[in-house]
Amino acid sequence: MSRIAILLNDRCHPKECQWECAEYCPVNRMGQACIVEGPTGKPIISETLCIGCGICIHKCPFDAIKILNTPEADESEIVHRYGYNGFRLYRLPAPPSQGITGLLGPNGTGKSTALRILAGVEIPNLGDYTKRPEWEAVVEHYRGTTLHAHFQKIARGELRTAVKPQYVDRIAEEPTTAEAYVAAGGGEAAPALESVGLSARAERPLSELSGGELQLAAIARTLATEADLYLFDEPSGYLDIVHRLQIARTLRRLGERKSVLVIEHDLALLDYLADQAHLLYGESSAFGVITRAMPMRTAINTYLQGYLREENVRFRTDPIRFVAHPPKPTTRLDAIVSFPALEKEFPKFHLSVGAGSLARGETVGIVGPNATGKTTFVRMLAGVEPPSRGVPPAAVTISYKPQYLRATHRASLRERMGALAADPTFDGALFERDLVPGLHLDEVLDVALPDLSGGELQRAAVALALARPAQLYLLDEPSAYLDADERMSMARLIRRQVERQAMSALVVDHDVYFLDIACDALMVFSSQDAGAAGLGEGPFPMREGMNRLLRNIDITFRRDAETLRPRINQEGSALDREQRSAGEYYYEPLS
Known part of the structure; x- marks a missing residue:
């Protein structure tokens, strides 16, 4: 276990409090400098001197302090750290030469940070936030690992990456059309727009597109860019279930010849889309730990169960459960x-x-x-x-x-x-x-x-x-x-x-x-x-409603044998054909 202290800078307002964190700290009261004023005028908490009593957490009027123990991961595994009492990320996923890899975990645990590092947009500081990071040090640090060749290509400028950003609503601020925006990625706009179903809106200004259409435009631009590694940050945002499945099929075709990394919170979609996944656990805005890659079914079942057997870490108190049969239909008399x-x-x-x-x-x-x-x-x-x-x-x-x-x-x-x-x-x-x-x-x-x-x-x-x-x-x-x-x-x-x-x-x-x-x-x-x-x-x-919806979408679901969660069937599989013939697109057939 490694104790870390986190100060949430956006919540800390030292001019509006009495510095209760330092005043009530028992280590400070014994004459040592555990909590002191930093160069920005905000507190700095010494992780070496901190005894983990938690008094500063409860005394802070703005809930700006977190004192946490990090399971398994230690300081040697830090990839990036944002300041002395800032967020830190442990470990990175290693992108395969082709196929789709998912990243699954809570918000604020470093998924987007990992994507930016793997794309070469951000240089990891390996925990040393006091110096400007350099790619040479990163390449040397990962020598002998699967990530060494990846970072070596980035350092030499040989790795081409295409990133679909998380917040697509910002795209609307650009004074251009959807077609021009996609073409700016360096590829042909027309085929990319057609692949996501946005051809009819090609001449529309970005400012006139809906949230879902902006998402499709961002995906189209990424697809139109010729790259070695494609990174998609939450591609299902703003999209309905029809477009989600359409995009999933498009990305699966891309994954047959390229390496693709995807951050996604729609578990049914991620299960259908990716070949393997890395889980992230930790504390939002404090730290995130990335696990080894797991087969997709194992990854989601582990995520729902909340227990990592290999690392002996439980990150959820109660497992999330599903039922195989629909709820009893409600009588409309009441x-x-x-x-x-x-x-x-x-x-x-x-x-x-x-x-x-x-x-x-x-x-x-x-x-x-x-x-x-x-x-x-x-x-x-x-x-x-x-x-x-x-x-x-x-x-x-x-x-x-x-x-x-x-x-x-x-x-x-x-x-x-x-x-x-x-x-x-x-x-x-x-x-x-x-x-x-x-x-x-x-x-x-x-x-x-x-x-x-x-x-x-x-x-x-x-x-x-x-x-x-x-x-x-x-x-x-x-x-x-x-x-x-x-x-x-x-x-x-x-x-x-x-x-x-x-x-x-x-x-x-x-x-x-x-x-x-x-x-x-x-x-x-x-x-x-x-x-x-x-x-x-x-x-x-629920049974009739799901059957109507999925019949229109032309897709069937099965139930996972371990967790009973819904899983999308492969089109044309034996189970898919069997469920279609029985008219049961979502729940188990009635016996």
């Missing part, structure tokens, strides 16, 4: 919400949604391709978008979490909670007792909302929505920006809260694992008239 048939007319799109009802304690998923009207339907129920025909239920209390989030006030989550304390439509006790710990918001309560990451803001928005007593909760893409752990934790929490409060929820999402855990029924949206119209049907029981 309906708490009923809605009539609704229609919405746009200049180039027409949405029709059939009448339906939601039972008490029921969570209903809304699934289907993008641009079929899912968000429009939710906005009509929420009263944000007036329907062209039909009247949404007026006597129903609704709590709505929109698809796109933007923090406009500098208040922290704790201050926001305090401001809502006197509001009778806000349950402060539920928020503090269940939602803050359940969504792991403890450490960001005092961070200004605009300073939260995308995932932190998403969890905060869902918590605020669920804290409002309502008959119907409308949650539009609550898993966006979340890592796999956070998605499954949120799915369980949403289901538990809806059942406990005996209310109902409609949840728009594209992650199959999330829907499998959270939902009792599904509404299925589909494209009509070559995309000129959308049709919403349901709610259906």
